Structures are given as C-alpha cells and as structure tokens.
Amino acid sequence: MPTLEELETPTPIVDLDRLERNLDRMAQYAVEYGLSLRPHIKTHKSPMLATEQLRRGAIGLTCATAAEVEVMSAVGKDILLAYPAIGRARLERLMGVSSETRLTVALDSAEAIEQLAAAARAHDRSVSVLLEIDLGMHRVGVASVDRVIELINLVRARPPLMYAGIAFYPGHIRQSVSVQDESLAELSAALGSVLSELEQANLRPGIVSGGSTPTAFRTHEIEGVTEFRPGTYIFNDRTTCEIGACEKDDVALTVLATVVSTAVPGQAVIDAGSKALGREPLRAAGGGGFGVLAEHSEVTVKAMSEEHGLLDLQGSDWLPAIGDRVHVIPNHVCIVVHLNDVVHGIRNGVIETSWPVAARGR
Ligand SMILES: Cc1ncc(COP(=O)(O)O)c(C=O)c1O
Numbered sequence: 001m002p003t004l005e006e007l008e009t010p011t012p013i014v015d016l017d018r019l020e021r022n023l024d025r026m027a028q029y030a031v032e033y034g035l036s037l038r039p040h041i042k043t044h045k046s047p048m049l050a051t052e053q054l055r056r057g058a059i060g061l062t063c064a065t066a067a068e069v070e071v072m073s074a075v076g077k078d079i080l081l082a083y084p085a086i087g088r089a090r091l092e093r094l095m096g097v098s099s100e101t102r103l104t105v106a107l108d109s110a111e112a113i114e115q116l117a118a119a120a121r122a123h124d125r126s127v128s129v130l131l132e133i134d135l136g137m138h139r140v141g142v143a144s145v146d147r148v149i150e151l152i153n154l155v156r157a158r159p160p161l162m163y164a165g166i167a168f169y170p171g172h173i174r175q176s177v178s179v180q181d182e183s184l185a186e187l188s189a190a191l192g193s194v195l196s197e198l199e200q201a202n203l204r205p206g207i208v209s210g211g212s213t214p215t216a217f218r219t220h221e222i223e224g225v226t227e228f229r230p231g232t233y234i235f236n237d238r239t240t241c242e243i244g245a246c247e248k249d250d251v252a253l254t255v256l257a258t259v260v261s262t263a264v265p266g267q268a269v270i271d272a273g274s275k276a277l278g279r280e281p282l283r284a285a286g287g288g289g290f291g292v293l294a295e296h297s298e299v300t301v302k303a304m305s306e307e308h309g310l311l312d313l314q315g316s317d318w319l320p321a322i323g324d325r326v327h328v329i330p331n332h333v334c335i336v337v338h339l340n341d342v343v344h345g346i347r348n349g350v351i352e353t354s355w356p357v358a359a360r361g362r
Pocket of ligand 1: 211214230232
C-alpha cells in the first residue's frame, strides 16, 4: 500500500471516519422514523460499501443500470432497478441475475410492462413492479392516477410480474433544507391524493418508494412513504453542502490534486480537470465553478480542460507553490466516482484500504 504522499494524483480519497458517520446517521434516522432504507448505490458503485449499508439495516439496494444490478447481486438479495427496463439487451442482463436476488423494477409505461413480462416469462422468473409517478420532477413517471391504475391492472394481468407498489423521485426539491417546508407539504399532499385514490380502487401499494439526499432527513414529513432511496449521502458533495443537507465536515470524498502551474497571475492550475471532476454545475444556489477547495473555501475551480483545473485565486491570499496538494470538494460526487477505477480510504492520514469502483461502466 503506498503512503498518502506517494499516491498519484488526481485521485478520489475518502475520509473513513466521515463515511462511517454518514452511514450511521442515515441508518439511525431510518430506524427513528420507522422508514425502510434502500440506498441508491449509483453514488459509490462498490459492493463493499453496499455491504456496509446492508449491515447497518438497509432493507435492500437501489440501482440505475443493469451493470449495477449484476454487480450488486453478489451482496444484495433485494434490488430495485429504479429505471425503466427497456430493450432486449438490458432485459437479458437483468434476467441473468441470480434468482436468489429479488428483483423489482420501477416503470411508467405499458411498453415497459409488456417487455418486462415477456422477459420474465421467458426466464420463468417473478419480478416485482413499482409504478413510477411524477410528483413534480417531470423526468419520468405517470402524471394521472387513472393512468397509474390502468398500468397497475396491466401488471396484475401479466404474471409472473407482481404489483408491489409505487415509486417517485423528489429530485426537483433542491432548495435549502431549511426552506423546503412548502415543497414538502405540496409533495405530501400530492402523494396523499394518489394514495387515497389507489385505496378507493382497492389497489393500496405495499411499497411507497421515494427519497433523495436533499430531502433525506425530512422524508418522514412526506406522508405515506414506506422506503427512501438516498444515494449521495454516503459521501456528500458541494451541492449537498450548499443545500444544507450536510455540514462541510460531512463531506467524505474529495479529489486529491496537485498544483502543477502558477505561471498565469491570479490563478493556479491543478491536475484535476474535467476527466477527474466531471463538468458538473453546482446544483444549488451558492456560486459557480466546478468544485471548491476543502482547505481554502474561497477558492473554486473556475474553468477546466480535460487534465487542467484552473483555480480562481482572486479573493484569496493563499499563495500556492508548485507541488502543493489540495483536496477538491466536487460539485457532484457520483460523477467523480464513476470516472475512477479505484477509491482510497484514509484514516488519520494513512491509507487504510482501497476499493474498486466495481459497477462503473456498462
Ligand atoms: C430514481 C432515483 N432515486 C434515488 C436517487 C438518489 O438521490 P440522491 O442523489 O439525492 O441521493 C436518485 C438520484 O439520482 C434517483 O435518480
């Protein structure tokens, strides 16, 4: 194992104490409010970390791609694909997952139901279905309850598919946690009316799956939710901080980078560009740039080439030297993880462990 000083940069490193605190906090919140935690593994893509989530009481895992389901089925026996399973290639991969793993798919169309039913029949495999509803995100999800009811009835007519419940994603709620009251009340009311209409139609959902990191610790305010699927919370990032869904010292993953040039006045260049940080905007109010330095919160990555990150030194009295190492808090951590093969876990300044980003790629 190299020492921290010997690590080649840029590289993602994880503060293991913070990681464990993030895992514990979410697990405790779930217990406190009687909510089932089904973390989205797209953030870490690591069976080792999924195991840590399950060990702390997560009831199962959420995935977005067939590759993630394949990799996670080695450790998770109850997996939700929160993505429409459209197309032969995707369905074949899904059906190839060990039958010991209970598979659930969230979908929003008759086409998705027919394709999944045909694949499930061909493989003689039962698959649970959550009907995706749109409660404000306007990405996927059925808008009217009548359509939800039609699709539930279609699922019920297509064994071995099984109607298990409904799903929604409150990804449109990205304002500060402290001012989410109105949005959460609206969401709760919208969900409440869907649930009462389903109840009247005798189609009460067993599972009501929602949740995100920005709303995670207020999930209990969305009445009717039975399980929640935060992903980003395991590492957190600049966006999560700006939203107030975590403190700065809850950011577990940073990109370790080296200052490689100070030739142009007013800026320094680090070796973390768009291939290390991703060209992700800050998904919250609070400033521009593609990341911020953990040790100098006034310094952002103002521009990038593929291998160059340009630090904006206007407004900072820090005088970087060539070879200095810095920790960049990325805007969106999930993309950073996806760009790397390996992540290093650090405790007390020492690399304690390293793990592969096993479910990256397709
Ligand atoms: C369907 C779905 N569920 C859950 C999540 C997790 O949300 P977050 O990234 O806020 O933790 C995502 C994130 O993209 C998602 O798309």
